[in-house]
Amino acid sequence: MYTKFQSFLKEELGQIKNAGLYKNERVITSPQGAAISVSTGQEVLNFCANNYLGLSNNPQLVQAAKDALDKRGFGMSSVRFICGTQDIHKELEQKIAAYFGTEDTILYAAAFDANGGVFEPLLSAEDAIISDSLNHASIIDGVRLCKAARYRYENANMEDLENKLIEAQKNRFRLIVTDGVFSMDGNVAPMDKIVELANKYDAMVMIDECHSAGVVGATGRGVTELFNIRGQVEIITGTLGKAFGGAVGGFTTGKKEVIDMLRQRSRPYLFSNSLPPMVVSAGIKMFEMMDETNELQDKLHSNTDYFMGKMLAAGFDIKPTKSAICAVMLYDAKLSQDFAAKLLDEGIYVIGFYFPVVAKGQARIRVQLSAAHKVEHLDKAIKAFIKVGKELGVIK
Ligand SMILES: *Cc1c(COP(=O)(O)O)cnc(C)c1O
Numbered sequence: 001m002y003t004k005f006q007s008f009l010k011e012e013l014g015q016i017k018n019a020g021l022y023k024n025e026r027v028i029t030s031p032q033g034a035a036i037s038v039s040t041g042q043e044v045l046n047f048c049a050n051n052y053l054g055l056s057n058n059p060q061l062v063q064a065a066k067d068a069l070d071k072r073g074f075g076m077s078s079v080r081f082i083c084g085t086q087d088i089h090k091e092l093e094q095k096i097a098a099y100f101g102t103e104d105t106i107l108y109a110a111a112f113d114a115n116g117g118v119f120e121p122l123l124s125a126e127d128a129i130i131s132d133s134l135n136h137a138s139i140i141d142g143v144r145l146c147k148a149a150r151y152r153y154e155n156a157n158m159e160d161l162e163n164k165l166i167e168a169q170k171n172r173f174r175l176i177v178t179d180g181v182f183s184m185d186g187n188v189a190p191m192d193k194i195v196e197l198a199n200k201y202d203a204m205v206m207i208d209e210c211h212s213a214g215v216v217g218a219t220g221r222g223v224t225e226l227f228n229i230r231g232q233v234e235i236i237t238g239t240l241g242k243a244f245g246g247a248v249g250g251f252t253t254g255k256k257e258v259i260d261m262l263r264q265r266s267r268p269y270l271f272s273n274s275l276p277p278m279v280v281s282a283g284i285k286m287f288e289m290m291d292e293t294n295e296l297q298d299k300l301h302s303n304t305d306y307f308m309g310k311m312l313a314a315g316f317d318i319k320p321t322k323s324a325i326c327a328v329m330l331y332d333a334k335l336s337q338d339f340a341a342k343l344l345d346e347g348i349y350v351i352g353f354y355f356p357v358v359a360k361g362q363a364r365i366r367v368q369l370s371a372a373h374k375v376e377h378l379d380k381a382i383k384a385f386i387k388v389g390k391e392l393g394v395i396k
Contacts, residue, residue: 020337021356026349032056032246034372036349044349045377047367050242052215052324053296054372060289061245061282068281076274080107081263084274092280095287096238096253099221100209101230104259106266107275111210111239111250112138113268118206118237118252119146119175121265128171130164132156132178132189136208139177148175155182158193165201174203175235180212180223184358184366186325188216191227206235206254214243215324220290220297226322234258240279245286249275299371300324303378307369310382315395319364326367328385330394336363339388346384 016022027039033056036046055061068088078084093105108114115138119129127148131139134155143150149171151164161176168174176198178189191207198205209222217225220243224230235258240249252262262269304324311318311328319327330336336352343350343365354363367381389395 020333034370034374034377038349042344042347044344044347045373045381047348047350047369047373047381049246049368049370050211051246051370051372052243052300052368053220054370055244055286055296056246058245058286061285064285065278065282068278072277072281074278075276078274079270079272080274081270086277086280088277088280088284089274092283092287093251095284096251099287099290100213100224100236100238100253101221102236102253103256105251105253106259106262106269107280108250108252108268109272109275110241110248111208111237112141113272114237114239114250114252115139115142115208116145117142117266117268118235118262119143119148120267121261122258123148123173123175125149126172128168128174130161130168130174130176130203132182134182134184135177135179136183136210139179139208143177156187156190158190158197161194162197162201165197165203168203169201174201175206176203177206178208180207180209181216181323181325183211183325184353184364185319185327186321186323186366187319188212188223188226188322191223191229191233195227195229195232204235205233206237207233209236209238210242211323211325213238214290215297215300216322218297219294240283240286245282247279247282249279249283296371300369303371303373304369306375307367307378307382310378311385314382314386314389316385316389324369326369328365328367330363330365331361333363335392335394336365339392339394340365342388342391343384346387348381348384 028036029039030037032049032051037043076084093107096105119142123146125147128151129143129148130151131143132155133152151168153160153164176194181188213222214220216223235254237252308326317329330339333354336354340350340352350365350367352365
């Protein structure tokens with residue numbers, strides 16, 4: 001059998017390569033950070049990690065993880081409800097709830113699991129899920145696992161959402177689900193309007209805060225802080241794998257009964273291993289740091305404003321952002337790849353995205369800012385962008 005299957009796979013892989021969509025991994029030989037070494041020996045400035053707060057190699061988090069290894073061991077060898085819950089798992093869940101102003105939290109191995117396991121236990125065939133068209137793949141997969149009726153509205157389009165809410169009046173329960181920040185444009189979901197429509201049409205709201213938690217809002221509490229709607233949404237999902245240290249781990253936080261039901265029925269929670277103690281302890285430490293100071297958010301916000309300001313002044317076409325994602329629009333797919341390759345020669349590591357990751361004719365370079373970036377780093381990146389931009393005729 002395998003001989004036939006092998007030639008089938010080779011053929012498919014060949015097509016992926018021919019379409020220019022084959023993914024190669026760039027190998028990093030240093031810890032994650034603003035400046036990284038890659039396996040070619042090159043030192044580059046990193047502008048494509050989700051390391052928004054620069055915590056991926058934070059000494060306090062590394063120490064907290066080491067202490068936990070000594071005190072609580074390496075792994076749990078169990079799921080949560082059999083013998084995989086330590087006091088620190090409960091403590092981290094409470095810390096997350098306090099951070100978001102919610103009632104309770106349930107941890108997962110990843111946000112992919114949190115989204116994969118949130119819909120099916122809560123909603124059934126009589127109900128409706130109304131989902132933004134640009135929601136993350138894990139939300140799309142989670143919705144597929146659930147029997148509820150599916151409605152899809154155009155990205156952040158409130159007129160379309162309203163139409164779908166009207167259609168969904170025939171259903172028993174309605175849940176609107178949206179990313180807080182959309183990863184390709186860096187735009188935030190208009191949460192004030194979404195909550196208003198939810199109230200008008202008797203629906204609940206779920207936000208995936210993966211790209212917004214720690215980043216958006218004056219103190220980084222996410223889009224519920226930005227729109228002053230803390231406590232007004234039923235469900236929030238998020239990750240420990242981006243701003244919050246970048247290791248691994250996900251969570252769902254929200255109404256008490258919702259979390260309680262997820263503990264009873266959510267399959268990635270019931271049938272997958274507990275988070276290791278070192279990840280949990282470092283997570284607790286991270287939320288303690290967030291309570292003590294707002295320094296990292298302030299740095300991130302000023303870095304973003306600085307970078308955006310200089311890039312706009314240089315004549316680049318940049319999507320308006322409220323996050324730490326800055327989409328430098330180039331529109332042409334090949335241009336985005338050439339631009340990124342030339343930037344790498346200048347020591348700036350960014351990725352060019354094009355169809356099908358973004359819409360046709362919407363190719364861009366996505367720059368992700370970090371609190372770890374120093375002004376010198378930003379200046380070097382801006383200088384490189386201007387140099388390459390002139391070479392390739394993108395700016396004058
Ligand atoms: C990154 C991301 C996820 C997945 O998070 P993991 O913890 O890495 O599984 C889910 N949703 C959104 C919006 C994301 O950006």
